Amino acid sequence: MNDYSLEHVLSFTGIGETAPEAIGAVPEGIRVNFYNAGGTVNGPRVRGKVRPVGGDWLTVRADGMGVVDVRVTFETHDGALILVTYGGMIDFGPSGYQSFAQGEIPALARIRTTPRFLTAHADYTWLNRLCCIGIGEYRASTRTASYDVYAVS
Amino acid sequence: MNDYSLEHVLSFTGIGETAPEAIGAVPEGIRVNFYNAGGTVNGPRVRGKVRPVGGDWLTVRADGMGVVDVRVTFETHDGALILVTYGGMIDFGPSGYQSFAQGEIPALARIRTTPRFLTAHADYTWLNRLCCIGIGEYRASTRTASYDVYAVS
Amino acid sequence: MNDYSLEHVLSFTGIGETAPEAIGAVPEGIRVNFYNAGGTVNGPRVRGKVRPVGGDWLTVRADGMGVVDVRVTFETHDGALILVTYGGMIDFGPSGYQSFAQGEIPALARIRTTPRFLTAHADYTWLNRLCCIGIGEYRASTRTASYDVYAVS
Amino acid sequence: MNDYSLEHVLSFTGIGETAPEAIGAVPEGIRVNFYNAGGTVNGPRVRGKVRPVGGDWLTVRADGMGVVDVRVTFETHDGALILVTYGGMIDFGPSGYQSFAQGEIPALARIRTTPRFLTAHADYTWLNRLCCIGIGEYRASTRTASYDVYAVS
Numbered sequence: 001m002n003d004y005s006l007e008h009v010l011s012f013t014g015i016g017e018t019a020p021e022a023i024g025a026v027p028e029g030i031r032v033n034f035y036n037a038g039g040t041v042n043g044p045r046v047r048g049k050v051r052p053v054g055g056d057w058l059t060v061r062a063d064g065m066g067v068v069d070v071r072v073t074f075e076t077h078d079g080a081l082i083l084v085t086y087g088g089m090i091d092f093g094p095s096g097y098q099s100f101a102q103g104e105i106p107a108l109a110r111i112r113t114t115p116r117f118l119t120a121h122a123d124y125t126w127l128n129r130l131c132c133i134g135i136g137e138y139r140a141s142t143r144t145a146s147y148d149v150y151a152v153s
Numbered sequence: 154m155n156d157y158s159l160e161h162v163l164s165f166t167g168i169g170e171t172a173p174e175a176i177g178a179v180p181e182g183i184r185v186n187f188y189n190a191g192g193t194v195n196g197p198r199v200r201g202k203v204r205p206v207g208g209d210w211l212t213v214r215a216d217g218m219g220v221v222d223v224r225v226t227f228e229t230h231d232g233a234l235i236l237v238t239y240g241g242m243i244d245f246g247p248s249g250y251q252s253f254a255q256g257e258i259p260a261l262a263r264i265r266t267t268p269r270f271l272t273a274h275a276d277y278t279w280l281n282r283l284c285c286i287g288i289g290e291y292r293a294s295t296r297t298a299s300y301d302v303y304a305v306s
Numbered sequence: 307m308n309d310y311s312l313e314h315v316l317s318f319t320g321i322g323e324t325a326p327e328a329i330g331a332v333p334e335g336i337r338v339n340f341y342n343a344g345g346t347v348n349g350p351r352v353r354g355k356v357r358p359v360g361g362d363w364l365t366v367r368a369d370g371m372g373v374v375d376v377r378v379t380f381e382t383h384d385g386a387l388i389l390v391t392y393g394g395m396i397d398f399g400p401s402g403y404q405s406f407a408q409g410e411i412p413a414l415a416r417i418r419t420t421p422r423f424l425t426a427h428a429d430y431t432w433l434n435r436l437c438c439i440g441i442g443e444y445r446a447s448t449r450t451a452s453y454d455v456y457a458v459s
Numbered sequence: 460m461n462d463y464s465l466e467h468v469l470s471f472t473g474i475g476e477t478a479p480e481a482i483g484a485v486p487e488g489i490r491v492n493f494y495n496a497g498g499t500v501n502g503p504r505v506r507g508k509v510r511p512v513g514g515d516w517l518t519v520r521a522d523g524m525g526v527v528d529v530r531v532t533f534e535t536h537d538g539a540l541i542l543v544t545y546g547g548m549i550d551f552g553p554s555g556y557q558s559f560a561q562g563e564i565p566a567l568a569r570i571r572t573t574p575r576f577l578t579a580h581a582d583y584t585w586l587n588r589l590c591c592i593g594i595g596e597y598r599a600s601t602r603t604a605s606y607d608v609y610a611v612s
Contacts, residue, residue: 001467001470001594001607002594002595002596002605002606002607003594004571004594004607008460011460021204021206021226021234022234023226023234023235023236023271023272023273024234024272024273024274025273026236026271026272026273026281027271027281027335027367027368027369027371028271028334028335028365028367029333029334031236031271031273033206033207033224033226033236035206051174053174053186053188053208054186054208055206055207057224057236057238059334061333061334062333063333063584063587063588065333065587065588071186071210071224073174073176073186081174081175081176081177082176083176083179083184083186083210085210087546087573088590089575089588089589089590091588110612112463112590112611112612113590114546114573114590114592116548118176118179118180118181118184119176119177119179120176120177120178120179120184121177125522128179128180128522128524129522129524129548129550130548131547131548131571131572131573131592133573133590133592133611135460135461135462135463135611136461137461146461147461148460148461148463152571152592152594153569153571154314154317154441154454155441155442155443155452155453155454156441157418157441157454161307164307180488180520180521180522180524181487181488181518181520182486182487212487214486214487215486216431216434216435216486218434218435218486240393240420241437242422242435242436242437244435263459265310265437265458265459266437267393267420267437267439269395278369281369281371282369282371282395282397283395284394284395284418284419284420284439286420286437286439286458288307288308288309288310288458289308290308299308300308301307301308301310305418305439305441306416306418327510327512327532327540328540329532329540329541329542329577329578329579330540330578330579330580331579332542332577332578332579332587333577333587334577337542337577337579339512339513339530339532339542341512357480359480359492359494359514360492360514361512361513363530363542363544377492377516377530379480379482379492387480387481387482387483388482389482389485389490389492389516391516424482424485424486424487424490425482425483425485426482426483426484426485426490427483434485434486
């Protein structure tokens with residue numbers, strides 16, 4: 001087995017706008033767009049805010065899994081902009097597709113993502129070299145997605 | 154040679170927010186995000202508005218070509234939501250990279266894109282089956298990108 | 307309306323291996339991989355061969371449309387290697403999904419793609435700047451896909 | 460902090476063909492394609508072989524990081540086909556770009572990937588729901604990439 005370790009890099013919370021934009025049932029699944037209204041970034045190595053831009057262009061598959069497609073931007077306390085992109089999976093449970101088909105979002109869902117970072121700021125270019133995992137959950141009542149991000153090294 | 158034809162499906166204009174979000178020089182090129190503040194859709198087969206969501210997560214390459222990565226949503230006059238995603242190329246000229254590196258956006262640039270559409274609205278599911286090209290230009294003074302979209306059949 | 311023109315750049319034919327690799331029905335559609343056994347490239351601006359590498363990692367959607375995901379490599383008569391990647395749509399007809407579900411490939415299908423090229427060879431770097439369309443068809447009896455590629459300028 | 464756990468799902472080794480296909484320096488980095496000649500899959504929950512299809516359409520960035528783009532297929536001992544796709548990062552070190560520019564592949568490189576699985580086989584559809592990490596290394600002398608894959612839950 002190859003050695004590896006996980007290092008906690010940051011945690012962040014994104015807050016969705018009032019309601020997601022439901023495109024509805026298309027051939028690949030149900031498309032729902034969650035636009036990001038901002039949030040916070042805290043952690044051992046990065047802190048600041050989530051800018052109110054971007055969002056998640058989600059596809060909810062027939063098996064209740066949501067395929068994540070996120071683009072957001074972090075702004076650190078010392079002025080760096082960091083582009084954050086990720087795919088991943090949200091588990092809405094076996095009846096997740098039916099819930100979305102009825103216009104309901106499950107109350108709580110587990111999210112596992114694989115974020116990548118791109119920045120031009122010299123103090124943060126180490127982020128450009130990371131492969132990370134995001135351990136998160138989405139809470140519908142507060143429209144918040146919160147994640148802990150670990151670098152896999 | 155295989156036969157083909159182009160049919161004009163719609164034209165649309167998107168207006169950018171006050172200024173693009175410049176992430177800056179990263180290993181693949183210069184990243185600049187243009188967030189969409191809304192616009193209009195007119196055309197023989199679809200008309201309505203561009204919702205003020207999404208944008209273009211652009212990468213300006215060293216050769217002055219911009220690689221487009223757009224997600225926006227159309228809302229038709231009769232209430233359909235249409236998810237619009239596209240890649241494509243913007244030609245900023247041989248010195249395009251240097252312009253962006255100095256914080257300047259070339260005044261006028263030709264855009265060629267390949268939009269795809271996804272909708273759940275029964276009157277528009279014919280859009281889901283199309284492969285299209287977008288013939289456009291970006292004008293920095295008004296922060297507008299305008300396109301004519303043709304279905305390739 | 308914005309002006310545009312189409313220029314024929316090349317035509318090419320790819321031949322599939324003996325049988326496609328059918329992964330089968332997954333949540334997004336039916337996955338079928340067509341591996342490329344080689345082919346030819348002819349045309350006004352590029353000629354040579356398609357190397358026997360890569361293929362199409364196709365998804366056949368419930369509406370009978372195939373979403374193309376191709377990676378192949380051209381080798382020109384004068385020694386340039388050109389990486390060719392494209393998405394696009396294959397129209398298998400309204401019953402296309404059912405055909406694939408029964409292990410049958412429709413005899414003839416129209417393909418519309420949006421190829422991009424990447425090369426390091428100085429005589430061909432003009433290809434890196436193009437946005438193109440591919441007008442093609444797939445013929446199951448000979449396992450050949452043939453395309454005419456036009457630059458959109 | 461959100462709870463999480465990692466479970467070892469499988470390990471696999473892929474062997475490259477005689478030499479990678481070097482497209483060379485393009486605007487995003489150096490493109491090199493590693494075609495897969497087959498391999499083995501062993502592990503607590505999946506075992507079988509890697510079919511001799513697909514490969515890695517790698518981009519080596521100016522900062523020495525390789526951006527992975529893999530498609531391969533597993534065939535299990537009991538006849539399931541599993542489509543495996545992943546992105547990820549290979550660290551070739553700060554001089555990695557220069558090595559590839561001179562036609563040399565660094566002897567040993569650490570790979571961190573985020574594989575996803577798609578299968579239609581009823582005994583393995585649990586794989587479709589996973590978000591995973593791959594802990595791997597590439598050894599140039601034997602042209603082998605070996606990975607341990609963990610499900611993130």
